[in-house]
Amino acid sequence: MDNNTNNLPEQPEIEKKQKTPLLVKKLMLLVFAMFGFGFALVPLYNVFCDITGLNGKTNSTAAVYAADGIDSSRNIRVQFISHITNGMPWEFSPITKEVTVHPGELKVVKFYAKNNAGQDLVGQAVPSISPGIAHSYFQKIECFCFNQQPLKAHEAVEMAVQFYIDPELPEDITTVTLSYTLFNVTESVKQSEIAKN
Amino acid sequence: MTTDVLTDHHDEHEDHNDHHEKMTGLKRWLYTTNHKDIGTLYLWFSFIMLLTGGALAMVIRMELFQPGLQIVEPDFFNQLTTVHGLIMVFGAIMPAFVGLANWMLPMMIGAPDMALPRLNNWSFWILPFAFGILISSFFMESGAPNFGWTFYAPLSTTYSNGSTAFFVFAVHIMGISSIMGAINIVVTIMNLRAPGMSYMKMPLFVWTFFITAYLLIAVMPVLAGVVTMVLTDTYFGTSFFNAAGGGDPVMFQHIFWFFGHPEVYIMILPAFGVVSTTIPTFARKRLFGYSSMVYATASIAILSFVVWAHHMFTTGMPLAGELFFMYCTMLIAVPTGVKVFNWMATMWRGSITFETPMLFSIAFVILFTIGGFSGLMLAMTPVDFQYHDTYFVVAHFHYVLVTGSLFSIYAGCYYWLPKWTGHMYNDALSKWHFWCSLISVNVLFFPMHFLGLAGMPRRIPDYALQFADFNKVVSIGGFAFGLSQLIFLVLVIKCIRGGEKAPAKPWEGAEGLEWTVASPAPYHTFTTPPKID
Numbered sequence: 001m002d003n004n005t006n007n008l009p010e011q012p013e014i015e016k017k018q019k020t021p022l023l024v025k026k027l028m029l030l031v032f033a034m035f036g037f038g039f040a041l042v043p044l045y046n047v048f049c050d051i052t053g054l055n056g057k058t059n060s061t062a063a064v065y066a067a068d069g070i071d072s073s074r075n076i077r078v079q080f081i082s083h084i085t086n087g088m089p090w091e092f093s094p095i096t097k098e099v100t101v102h103p104g105e106l107k108v109v110k111f112y113a114k115n116n117a118g119q120d121l122v123g124q125a126v127p128s129i130s131p132g133i134a135h136s137y138f139q140k141i142e143c144f145c146f147n148q149q150p151l152k153a154h155e156a157v158e159m160a161v162q163f164y165i166d167p168e169l170p171e172d173i174t175t176v177t178l179s180y181t182l183f184n185v186t187e188s189v190k191q192s193e194i195a196k197n
Numbered sequence: 198m199t200t201d202v203l204t205d206h207h208d209e210h211e212d213h214n215d216h217h218e219k220m221t222g223l224k225r226w227l228y229t230t231n232h233k234d235i236g237t238l239y240l241w242f243s244f245i246m247l248l249t250g251g252a253l254a255m256v257i258r259m260e261l262f263q264p265g266l267q268i269v270e271p272d273f274f275n276q277l278t279t280v281h282g283l284i285m286v287f288g289a290i291m292p293a294f295v296g297l298a299n300w301m302l303p304m305m306i307g308a309p310d311m312a313l314p315r316l317n318n319w320s321f322w323i324l325p326f327a328f329g330i331l332i333s334s335f336f337m338e339s340g341a342p343n344f345g346w347t348f349y350a351p352l353s354t355t356y357s358n359g360s361t362a363f364f365v366f367a368v369h370i371m372g373i374s375s376i377m378g379a380i381n382i383v384v385t386i387m388n389l390r391a392p393g394m395s396y397m398k399m400p401l402f403v404w405t406f407f408i409t410a411y412l413l414i415a416v417m418p419v420l421a422g423v424v425t426m427v428l429t430d431t432y433f434g435t436s437f438f439n440a441a442g443g444g445d446p447v448m449f450q451h452i453f454w455f456f457g458h459p460e461v462y463i464m465i466l467p468a469f470g471v472v473s474t475t476i477p478t479f480a481r482k483r484l485f486g487y488s489s490m491v492y493a494t495a496s497i498a499i500l501s502f503v504v505w506a507h508h509m510f511t512t513g514m515p516l517a518g519e520l521f522f523m524y525c526t527m528l529i530a531v532p533t534g535v536k537v538f539n540w541m542a543t544m545w546r547g548s549i550t551f552e553t554p555m556l557f558s559i560a561f562v563i564l565f566t567i568g569g570f571s572g573l574m575l576a577m578t579p580v581d582f583q584y585h586d587t588y589f590v591v592a593h594f595h596y597v598l599v600t601g602s603l604f605s606i607y608a609g610c611y612y613w614l615p616k617w618t619g620h621m622y623n624d625a626l627s628k629w630h631f632w633c634s635l636i637s638v639n640v641l642f643f644p645m646h647f648l649g650l651a652g653m654p655r656r657i658p659d660y661a662l663q664f665a666d667f668n669k670v671v672s673i674g675g676f677a678f679g680l681s682q683l684i685f686l687v688l689v690i691k692c693i694r695g696g697e698k699a700p701a702k703p704w705e706g707a708e709g710l711e712w713t714v715a716s717p718a719p720y721h722t723f724t725t726p727p728k729i730d
Binding site: 045 | 312313356376380383384387388414415416417418419420421422423426434437439440441442445448451452455456513515
């Protein structure tokens, strides 16, 4: 039964036999290219979000305060909210719920975190800003979210965020909300430490 | 050309038959590289999967028969909806179309077999293992996957149960099977057409599979990529979709739907090909606007790559993005409209007879159009915010997938069953199957529109009291539709066992090379290519 297609008398069949492997190779190449494209979407997505500010991701490393002058003609309300992901036994909340700042003005606010568990845990706060378009104008000089936050059992801590809002912030934005989501990264920290040793 | 061809390879087929008689029983099916055998395997497999996925749906409808929790726990309910979706998409609809392609493509283009027969065998025989792995997870401690067939992260990563690896490998195998099948279809169509059959002379059925195969090659690898990311996120500590590690769960949806939207056209374009074959036959007219059909199919396929985010309007996209995806989505209605109007124009002033394939085809045109219209409603960003994740969405995609794809598969099966088995099927039984299915499917899915508009969310085992009456009606429709499909099983078995002898061309208005060979189609056809004028 192997020779289903082999014993054909027609001339063009020989020609086709040579064409087939080439076509299969081309199509396989397309398959691998598209598999790679699926993974390439990951950095592409991040670059795209970074350029357009679609995702409300703020800067993850410290910005340098450029004192271009304070625009005291505008008042921006900055609100702070916090979430804890499922099952993390911490308290985590902003001490100041809301401040009003002028664009260009440097401001410090504090967050409170307490580990209610009987064991040491490591948290990682991930910031997000709304409206997303404001992400490139909200500059953090100092933030606890730049690092992980290890807390011993029942330890409590106050954590600071120092920020300013770029005076270039579009006119129609009057309120900016900074949200922190706290994740429990204890397991992955342990794993990477084991991997290092 | 017709008679020459018939006698020509009739002799040859007898030679071959001696050769093949040696393989019997299970071995014949396990080792076969014959496109007709593999087509049969695909079709039976997909029907078994249809009944399996249908059985899960029956349990879902039993649970939803009245409010409150009666039969299953919420977690098991989620497992049911997840596996129901996966089985129906990857196990029932897609393999059924590949089965039709295997059986009919070589015969329609005058080729002796598929271009890569051994690959063909492989691409079928890995499928039962994929679904074996998937279904076996029901019997594991942690249960089957419970995150919906769309396996959104972090449901499928951080919060998934222990069977995620089985799910991922099952999807990998299904993907490999589809890719191999698609490569085979492309190579067959490009290299094995009979002399004289130019691209624009191919039957539209062949065209739709050609385009579908390209879609499969383009997007199944992306699916393989995204399930791999889910796998590494769940088990190997990567953070593609984990915000704590710098990833983004919304990105999952972008990558998934980049596969997912072309996927819905993978499941509907072959359906267009089937009804574009049956409607001209029973209207006894040529297909109206052949070339516009080809271009419409191609433009639907191309547009399908730039509309994926219409599944994600509520994720907080900027206005410009929402408008772009809304308008692109609505643009798809244009080529789809071209197709629907062409089918209507084909029937216009034709001498129509209502054999069962035609009944299913006409039902397809009407009911698929209803599904298309509800799709247009969902495409509108402002109203999508209300319809999102409600039963309106469930109604929409069941109209396009059940009364669309599945009905077209039935149309195709009834159209070619005499060619496959050599017997005419029981006409009365087929009419029973059609009318029972038609009525029950609408009792099943139409009230879902109202449920959705009234705000009933999808994927819930329990619901508010005001939805009780409609859900009862839907469930009764569901049970009736499920039972109606058993009529088809009986009909096919009876047809294989015997019945009135089918002539080579049982349908008066049928055209195409497949009708030039005897019924049942000889084991080998067109070992000498036919001449196309």
